[in-house]
Amino acid sequence: MNADSSLQATLEEHFRWFHMHPELSMEESGTSLKIREILSGVGVETLELGLETGVLARVRGTEQGGEEVTVALRADIDALPIKEESGLPYASLNDGKMHACGHDFHMTSLLGAAMLLQKKQGSLPGTVKLVFQPAEEGVCGAQKVIDTGLLDDVREIYGLHVAADLNPGEVEVCAGADHAAVDRFAVHVTGRGGHAAEPHHAADPVVALAQFINAAQGIVSRNVDPFDRAVLSITQIHSGTTWNVIPNGAFAEGTIRTLCQNTRERMLKRLREIGKGVSLSSGADVQIDIENLSPATDNDPELAAIVADTARELGMPVVPVVPNMGGEDFSMYQQRMPGVFFSVGVGSPRPLHNSAFIANPAPLAAASSLMAALAEKALRRIPRSKPKPPV
Ligand code: NI
Numbered sequence: 001m002n003a004d005s006s007l008q009a010t011l012e013e014h015f016r017w018f019h020m021h022p023e024l025s026m027e028e029s030g031t032s033l034k035i036r037e038i039l040s041g042v043g044v045e046t047l048e049l050g051l052e053t054g055v056l057a058r059v060r061g062t063e064q065g066g067e068e069v070t071v072a073l074r075a076d077i078d079a080l081p082i083k084e085e086s087g088l089p090y091a092s093l094n095d096g097k098m099h100a101c102g103h104d105f106h107m108t109s110l111l112g113a114a115m116l117l118q119k120k121q122g123s124l125p126g127t128v129k130l131v132f133q134p135a136e137e138g139v140c141g142a143q144k145v146i147d148t149g150l151l152d153d154v155r156e157i158y159g160l161h162v163a164a165d166l167n168p169g170e171v172e173v174c175a176g177a178d179h180a181a182v183d184r185f186a187v188h189v190t191g192r193g194g195h196a197a198e199p200h201h202a203a204d205p206v207v208a209l210a211q212f213i214n215a216a217q218g219i220v221s222r223n224v225d226p227f228d229r230a231v232l233s234i235t236q237i238h239s240g241t242t243w244n245v246i247p248n249g250a251f252a253e254g255t256i257r258t259l260c261q262n263t264r265e266r267m268l269k270r271l272r273e274i275g276k277g278v279s280l281s282s283g284a285d286v287q288i289d290i291e292n293l294s295p296a297t298d299n300d301p302e303l304a305a306i307v308a309d310t311a312r313e314l315g316m317p318v319v320p321v322v323p324n325m326g327g328e329d330f331s332m333y334q335q336r337m338p339g340v341f342f343s344v345g346v347g348s349p350r351p352l353h354n355s356a357f358i359a360n361p362a363p364l365a366a367a368s369s370l371m372a373a374l375a376e377k378a379l380r381r382i383p384r385s386k387p388k389p390p391v
Helices: 003-020 029-041 103-119 141-147 205-223 261-282 301-313 330-334 364-381
Strands: 045-047 055-060 070-076 127-133 154-163 181-190 230-239 249-258 285-294 339-345
Touching: 003 029, 003 103, 003 364, 029 045, 029 055, 029 103, 055 103, 070 103, 070 330, 070 364, 103 127, 103 154, 103 364, 127 141, 127 364, 141 330, 154 301, 154 330, 154 364, 181 205, 181 261, 205 230, 205 249, 205 261, 230 261, 249 261, 261 285, 301 339, 301 364, 330 339, 339 364
Parallel strands: 070 127, 070 154, 154 339
Antiparallel strands: 045 055, 055 127, 181 249, 181 285, 230 249
């Protein structure tokens, strides 16, 4: 068995364990324990992250003189509240929970990268921090990790996500955004209820909410550049209890997804304006609450080219990118340091977040090699400030 196939076999075993033991956002204590166990088994140091879940590890090489340079690799580790229907022999043992977004693949490939980097520790010209981030699905984990301050010294960061629709081992990477900004909004309509037969004595929140929804659906078609991409979806509405009473209020909730910051700001502004307009025209009060969850990913163009070149060097085919309107809190790191988020194909018969999603583990060792190579290249490339001459 050569080194690659023995690494692949080790990783597949870990992958199956993670797949069988999925845990939801901020509940990843068993997962974190297992990660620590595997890391300490291969001699990789772990740091005190100070969060309930998640792990931060470090491979410390030897500085070549000048300042110490640190780069980071990141994987998310949480699962989804989905009942698995994949039929896999290593399906979830935790009922109603499933690794349906490939985070089991992400953390296993990061463990593989840690193993490869640890072996090279003596010749590594700097430090690599390995971030096993909790709660990506909850869209709050990246911020929690950043708030620890433990990544303040990181100069570049890389992360990957599985792509269900690519062949195993294919890589998708682009400059700029490939995952959308995520904003969540809630619409609270306060009207004045009354008799269904006497609408003129009421301020009907149902009609006001209907007007709001229809007008909001015009934002993408009328306010967004046709060459840009954006989505506005309203996903729940609630009002009323019976057929002959005009209710006092109505509620709706939804999300806006954008790739470009200007478009994001414009859409949110239009949403608020439509709220005000409907308030005026309907006589019901329309309040819009907006929660800005995460910005779009923002891949550094030069580093994205390096990811593509490195993938090709490792024999991984690089295919054209189709931007994804899903969100990804890796973007929070990219607000603070340059980095690249890219995709690795796992050829699933079903899409991400589906109960029959299956990540083919075949490219685990290749994904690990790619992550390790990116960290090492970054450490060799990032310029050091010259050491101060002795006085
Ligand atoms: Ni995911």
